[in-house]
Amino acid sequence: MSVALWVIATLVVLGGFLYFRSSLLATSLGLVGMFALGSWFDIVGPVLWTLLAIILIPLNFTAFRRGVLSKALLGAYRKVMPEISETEKDAIDAGTTWWEGELFRGAPKWKNLHSIQKAELSAEEQAFLDGPCEEVCKMLNDWEATHELADMPEDVWQYLKDHKFFAMIIKKEYGGLEFSAYAQSRVLQKLAGVSTILASTVGVPNSLGPGELLQHYGTKEQKDHYLPRLANGQEIPCFALTSPEAGSDAGSIPDTGVICKGQWNGEEIVGIKLNFNKRYITLAPVATVLGLAFKLYDPEHLLGDKEELGITAALIPRDTAGVDIGRRHFPLNVPFMNGPIRGEDVFVPLDYIIGGPKMAGKGWRMLVECLSVGRAITLPSNSAGGVKSIALATGAYSYIRRQFRLPVGKMEGVQEALARLAGNAYLMDAVTSFSTKGIDLGEKPSVISAIAKYHMTEKLRACMDDAMDVHGGKAICLGPNNYLGRGYQGVPVAITVEGANILTRNLMIYGQGAIRCHPYVLEEMLASAETGKAGLERFDKAIWGHIGFGMSNFVRSLVLGLGFWRFSNAPYGDSTAQYYKQMNRFSANLALLSDVAMGVLGGSLKRKQRISARLGDMLSYLFIASATLKRFEDEGRQQADLPLLHWALQDTLYKLQESQLALLDNFGGVGAVMKAVMYPFGRMVKRPSDKLDSKVAKILLKPNESRERLGAGQFLSPEGQFGYLEQTLRDIIAAEELFDRVRKAADNRRLPFMFLDKVAEQGKQLGVLNDDEVALLQRAEAGRLRVINVDDFAHEDLLAGKAARDYALAQANKAADAA
Helix, strand or coil: CCHHHHHHHHHHHHHHHHHCCCCHHHHHHHHHHHHHHHHHCCCCCHHHHHHHHHHHHHHHCHHHHHHHHHHHHHHHHHHHCCCCCHHHHHHHHCCCCCHHHHHCCCCCCHHHHHHCCCCCCCHHHHHHHHHHHHHHHHHCCHHHHHHHHCCCCHHHHHHHHHCCHHHCCCCHHHCCCCCCHHHHHHHHHHHHCCCHHHHHHHHHHHCCCHHHHHHHHCCHHHHHHHHHHHHCCCCCEEEECCECCECCCHHHCCCEEEEEEEEECCEEEEEEEEEEEEEEEECHHHCCEEEEEEEEECCCCCCCCCCEEEEEEEEEECCCCCEEECCCCCCCCCCCCEEEEEEEEEEEEHHHECCCHHHCCCHHHHHHHHHHHHCCCHHHHHHHHHHHHHHHHHHHHHHHCEECCEEHHHCHHHHHHHHHHHHHHHHHHHHHHHHHHHHHCCCCCHHHHHHHHHHHHHHHHHHHHHHHHHHCHHHHCCCCCCCCHHHHHHHHHHHHCCCCHHHHHHHHHHHHHHHHHCCCHHHHHHHHCCCHHHHHHHHHHHHHHHHHHHHHHHHHHHHHHCCHHHHCCCCCCCCCHHHHHHHHHHHHHHHHHHHHHHHHHHHHHHCCHHHHHHHHHHHHHHHHHHHHHHHHHHCCCCHHHHHHHHHHHHHHHHHHHHHHHHHHHCCHHHHHHHHHHHCCCCCCCCCCCHHHHHHHHHHHHCCCHHHHHHCCCCCCCCCCHHHHHHHHHHHHHHHHHHHHHHHHHHCCCCCCCCCHHHHHHHHHHHCCCCHHHHHHHHHHHHHHHHHHCCCCCCHHHHCCHHHHHHHHHHHHHHHHHHC
């Protein structure tokens, strides 16, 4: 055996042990075996054996490794470890790691993904969707609510209260519905397809608010008093967190509470004097009880030795003296109840603190734990529901609307937009189903919730643009028949609230994900803060596990990058296998790049937001792709849905690849080296082809099973706008054969597909249509005109506020003068 061959064989053996993540002992024995083989062929002599011993003996001799090597590493680690604020620590500690942690390990176990139970509705939850949810969708006229009333009608408000829409999260023992997170998501999806006002109004009390906080942290007295009243609609809750000076940086709220003595119901008690100024508070104008976040201080040490207690959450009745509430914000012509709350020297008892005095200063932990759940439900579900409805509507419109003598949906440019709508609708429903199932399994997915909130609202924005482009003039003229305009106006609201998207992407997803999901980083941090022998032992295990993990991911990235990803594991051998295998490669890349970024940048990684954001993109897209594959599995691997799956996975993994390459291109020399390791042959993923775009677009154009699954659960009653679109689509498709029959009988190939009522009369005169067929053509024409026409108004109907009042006064004066 030649020296070169032995060196290559030894590197292959070492690489194999690292690739398959063998133990240190097994890897060491493998190297010893190769060195023994080298000695047999007179390749390895005493010098090489000595070098091997210098490396392996200290590593395998636990006492020496721990007492010398690990101790030195621990000292160095403590010097470079960035300081973590209390709010950051609470954010890291609050929540759990689920499937996203598996994606961070560089070798996902796909059987674990598919073993997760499918999200399903109970019979009670399905009945609620089919009954009260369907009914309230019929009751609300969104144009009336947004343009005429700037609110929902009183009968809709009452219906929501009577049927416990605000109590989906409240347990049955308190009179609530106690629905699963998945059921809440399906309710919000359906409502969002009808009205943003309706979905927002129902979503907020079931997300971050008094009900959620009370159930987790409230005292028995607080639960017994408030939860039944919240459940039956007697109380309307809001939660006031955001201040003018503290938006996404909620931990810096300036609102204060000072523990002091004061008068309450004629007696002197120890209570809290509150001063606060909040804004953007949903339901504030109509709320009867306010959840309030503030920083609590105890300067007189009436509660304990500590003076600055920290962020605290309390429940304040609306009628408490000093509370100023009632005015409204006007969020982009989508006027759900939202407004400011102020209070000056508001004195309340200590037992107004949620959980009582013992929870003083623990509000931030409470908030981030609950927000990690609520953020994964409300806005992602509203976004998914909106996109599902507009995807079906845009597909129907594209077939009904004709230009150049053919449906516009058959034009390639329009099909490109339709493909994005259909593919994203499929993907977004998958993400919301998967993430809410995690919540129902008991997870508090802070990382997943940030991924879902950011990416689903951004996809809503992109899809709304596509729908507007396809509808053209129909979409830009507001009125009762415009089913896109208000949603388009309201998109930035979803982008902004519950953490602005720019900060969510740049700071939160990877900022929490790197620590929460990495198998060793959090353990190293905790071990470094622990003193004594136990801390050193804990750090020794973590740091050497981390080193081995990094070496493994380097080898895996190199091997998979050379094309061997095609031979990596996948749970299926069909056309979906390529995606599992590509994700194996990307997962190894993410794990390696995370270690490289943390190693090179250290604590400054927090300030390198674009690197952090792109690492977050990689984790996000891996999660989104996983959820989409899970949906395909859960629905029985429907072959008709393969175009949707292929489009969603190809688009997602292409975006992942481009984010990764952008990171490498902007990471200096380190990025260049990593690019050579990970992309030796250039890009491996292509964006969806034109041919695939066309296949996906056609799913939206005509009724079929895939299209039904795509819009499952949405409000499609004939009494709603999207329902009449669906009926008109079916009528137009049926009318085409009748139209062709008349055209042939009249020997008029140039007969345009319009004025179908006149075509019906001609067909009857020619004797080729019966009365039922004439009626069908007449109905199709009426529906066609309703679909393509836009609303117009008298000038005075568009006036609002002072102008409307002045106009009414002028008209009254004119009538008086005439009399």
